[in-house]
Amino acid sequence: MQSSPPSKVLLDIYRRMSLIKANDTRIIATMKAGRLTMPYYSSRGQECIPATISVLLTKDDYMVTIYRGIHDMLAKGVPPKLIWAELAGRATGTCKGKGGPMHVTHPESGCMVTTGVVGAGMPIGCGLALAAQVRGEKRVTVTNFGDGASNIGAFHESLNLASVWKLPVIFVCQNNRYAEHTAYAKGTSIESIAERAKSYSIPGVRVDGNDPVALYDVAKTAIERARAGQGPTLIEAMTFRFNGHLLGDMGEYIPKSEYAAAVAADPYPRYRRWLIDSKHATAAALDGVDSEIEAEVEAAMKFAFDSPLTDPIEITRDIYAAAAPSRAAS
Amino acid sequence: MSADKINNLQAINWALDDALAKYPNVILFGEEVADPEGGGVLKVTQGLSTKHGPNRVRSTPISEMGFIGAAVGAAIAGMRPVAEIMLMNFVAVCMDQITNHAAKLRFMSGGQTHVPLVLRTMTGTGFQQGGQHSDYLEAWFCHTPGMKVVMPSNPADAYGLMLGAIEDDDPVLYVEHLPSYWTPGAAPERGKAIPLGKARIARPGKDVTLIGYSRSMQDLLVVAEQLSKDGVDCEVIDLRTVSPLDMDTILTSVKKTGRAVVVHEAVRSFGVGAEISARIHESLFKELKAPVQRVASNDSPVPFAKQLETAYVYSHADIVAAVRTTLEG
Numbered sequence: 001m002q003s004s005p006p007s008k009v010l011l012d013i014y015r016r017m018s019l020i021k022a023n024d025t026r027i028i029a030t031m032k033a034g035r036l037t038m039p040y041y042s043s044r045g046q047e048c049i050p051a052t053i054s055v056l057l058t059k060d061d062y063m064v065t066i067y068r069g070i071h072d073m074l075a076k077g078v079p080p081k082l083i084w085a086e087l088a089g090r091a092t093g094t095c096k097g098k099g100g101p102m103h104v105t106h107p108e109s110g111c112m113v114t115t116g117v118v119g120a121g122m123p124i125g126c127g128l129a130l131a132a133q134v135r136g137e138k139r140v141t142v143t144n145f146g147d148g149a150s151n152i153g154a155f156h157e158s159l160n161l162a163s164v165w166k167l168p169v170i171f172v173c174q175n176n177r178y179a180e181h182t183a184y185a186k187g188t189s190i191e192s193i194a195e196r197a198k199s200y201s202i203p204g205v206r207v208d209g210n211d212p213v214a215l216y217d218v219a220k221t222a223i224e225r226a227r228a229g230q231g232p233t234l235i236e237a238m239t240f241r242f243n244g245h246l247l248g249d250m251g252e253y254i255p256k257s258e259y260a261a262a263v264a265a266d267p268y269p270r271y272r273r274w275l276i277d278s279k280h281a282t283a284a285a286l287d288g289v290d291s292e293i294e295a296e297v298e299a300a301m302k303f304a305f306d307s308p309l310t311d312p313i314e315i316t317r318d319i320y321a322a323a324a325p326s327r328a329a330s
Numbered sequence: 331m332s333a334d335k336i337n338n339l340q341a342i343n344w345a346l347d348d349a350l351a352k353y354p355n356v357i358l359f360g361e362e363v364a365d366p367e368g369g370g371v372l373k374v375t376q377g378l379s380t381k382h383g384p385n386r387v388r389s390t391p392i393s394e395m396g397f398i399g400a401a402v403g404a405a406i407a408g409m410r411p412v413a414e415i416m417l418m419n420f421v422a423v424c425m426d427q428i429t430n431h432a433a434k435l436r437f438m439s440g441g442q443t444h445v446p447l448v449l450r451t452m453t454g455t456g457f458q459q460g461g462q463h464s465d466y467l468e469a470w471f472c473h474t475p476g477m478k479v480v481m482p483s484n485p486a487d488a489y490g491l492m493l494g495a496i497e498d499d500d501p502v503l504y505v506e507h508l509p510s511y512w513t514p515g516a517a518p519e520r521g522k523a524i525p526l527g528k529a530r531i532a533r534p535g536k537d538v539t540l541i542g543y544s545r546s547m548q549d550l551l552v553v554a555e556q557l558s559k560d561g562v563d564c565e566v567i568d569l570r571t572v573s574p575l576d577m578d579t580i581l582t583s584v585k586k587t588g589r590a591v592v593v594h595e596a597v598r599s600f601g602v603g604a605e606i607s608a609r610i611h612e613s614l615f616k617e618l619k620a621p622v623q624r625v626a627s628n629d630s631p632v633p634f635a636k637q638l639e640t641a642y643v644y645s646h647a648d649i650v651a652a653v654r655t656t657l658e659g
Contacts, residue, residue, distance in 0.1 A: 062407065064403075093440070094439075094440065094442070095438060095439050095440035095442065096440035096441075097440075098437055098438060098439075098440050099438040099439060099440060103438040103439065105435075105438070105439035105440070105442050105443055106442070107442055107443060112403075112406055112407070112443065113403070113406065113431075113435065113443070115430075115431065117426055117430055117431075120399065120426055120427065120430065120431060122399070123395060123396045123397070123398070123399020123400055123402070123403070123427060124399050124400070124402050124403035124406070124427075124431065125403060126396065126399065126400040126403060127399060127400035127401055127402055127403020127404040127405070127406070127407070127411075128403040128404070128406065128407045129403070130357075130400050130403065130404045130409075131403070131404040131407030131408060131409045132407070134357055134385055134386065134404075134409065141403075153395055154395050154396070154399065154426075157391075157393040157395050157396030157397075157399075158396050158399070160391060160393065160396065161390070161391060161393060161396040161397060161400060164391060165388070314440075317441070318436050318437045318439075318440060318441040319436070319437055319475050319476055320436075320476065320478070320500050320574075321436075321444065321498075321499035321500055
């Protein structure tokens, strides 16, 4: 491991990982209990990536994510209670229950777009970055996607455009080794997606996405580069998803040995042990963080289920702007 | 061209120039739109990058999915992008960004974000460009809640509607009719936007209502003149905005005339004409003197050979025949 960031930062990463894991666990339990009905693409196993990258971002930085994106949203700061209310179809949800898990949006936290279409977030990420560039702002855009998305045309067009326009965007490929049910090598022509960056004359780095210290270093360089107007970076963060593609997926297409090895290397307990062993935190301190998070998740659930269901009248709203004076210059 | 007349190409250039000057958040991009690349393949955007700078007026790679997606993102972040899709058929390569994202993000975000984006594109038969360079595909977008579709027919409207589209808070597809770029018409009043969603009575009349937009307007005005010599007094409506439809103007007119013919260059089946016809029948069935007629292009791809291309598009005789059918009841 490289020289590690200060303990405070490491604990912040831990807190975000724990928040993601705790929410995921409760979402799955609540679905199994029949209280939430929705398609759920669990991000369990991938917590470390957004938890680490987000500590390097501000609220003003933009983030784009995908249907497997609750980890990205929580790490970026979308309040859990608003996510829970969205999943439960409540009027208090981020999107009033009109978006759901695949479209959670919260501009206040910089969560600008969540897309259900593989690859589609990358061109949009370029546009968010373009707006910042045209206005001369320092903010950066992080656009997340999976290994499967690196095979769709939008990936090529976005990296090319971001390169020729030197856009302040960081492309974060969360390589969890499976594109839906298709193993990486069966659908991808190159050993490492990061190598594809060469075609676009931009830096491409493959990093262990389950190692916060290594990832922190790579992400910091990429973000600083974008802020300095030096253009985009492609980060390929290696990881694994423990709950298959869609919840209910039994993972028959994953060799048992591969799955067992991934679980044995679960980044959450591994990082927790490392923090204690390297004296960045005591077990008691981490337990304290976990209990606070448990209480926060409990409160978020309660907030959601105590909130009113969204009124069906909402299907007639937000299709077009309400008749109002134009605000072209706003 | 006299000083009080300009053509459509000039009108759109003026509108973009005026919008770039007035609103700092307007940006313009598309293939070859900047001056070093020619200022647009037909020079609609000529001079704009020189005047407003390469930061705000940019040529893009040939990469519609990439740069239309970028327009969506920039719009969410508070810009007013005007992005050009060189020819209307090329929308097919970036439909995901238009219909799954631009059109839906306001709704899916519960109104937290919106996409005030103008997509300029051009189309129209007449230059033997065959099956992938001249289709009218507006029905795809009219069928997409969240999108607005603007299709001007003359320079004054082209100017005012472009400003209106840029000032509008929703994503707008703005369709230009390529063959009439150089057709002169009355000059617009500079700085004055035409709000979207309002049709215009292009010619008042009492016997039959002719409804058109974009290219068909030039045909309807000629046919109306021709029919007036035979004592048939046509009222002609220019929709200007095809979606959302200005049903008030349409229904008020048809209530008066009792007859209607809808004319468009797009193919006939499942088109804008079908929607307008259905809505008129739903509202005015008992007041109609005859079923609403549709005049449109042949349900086939656009063919190449001149005689085939001519046969593909409706003729003035087709419009006259449709009007006669409504008069026979």
